[in-house]
Amino acid sequence: MKNIYLYMFVGILAIIMVVVSLMNFDPKVETWSSIIAGGAVALLILKSPAIFAYIKQKRAK
Numbered sequence: 001m002k003n004i005y006l007y008m009f010v011g012i013l014a015i016i017m018v019v020v021s022l023m024n025f026d027p028k029v030e031t032w033s034s035i036i037a038g039g040a041v042a043l044l045i046l047k048s049p050a051i052f053a054y055i056k057q058k059r060a061k
Contacts, residue, residue, distance in 0.1 A: 011041075021037060
């Protein structure tokens with residue numbers, strides 16, 4: 001159960017990082033934020049079936 005919260009936190013953090021990266025985009029400057037945000041979004045996509053199953057299980061109770 002705590003893993004689900006961790007995955008959801010990482011997903012929310014990734015969305016925030018993507019928005020901040022897009023707002024401050026400068027092609028001349030290389031940053032790690034886009035790489036980290038991409039990895040976090042990929043983790044969210046991979047773990048989304050577990051998150052959806054947890055939400056469905058909570059709704060069924």
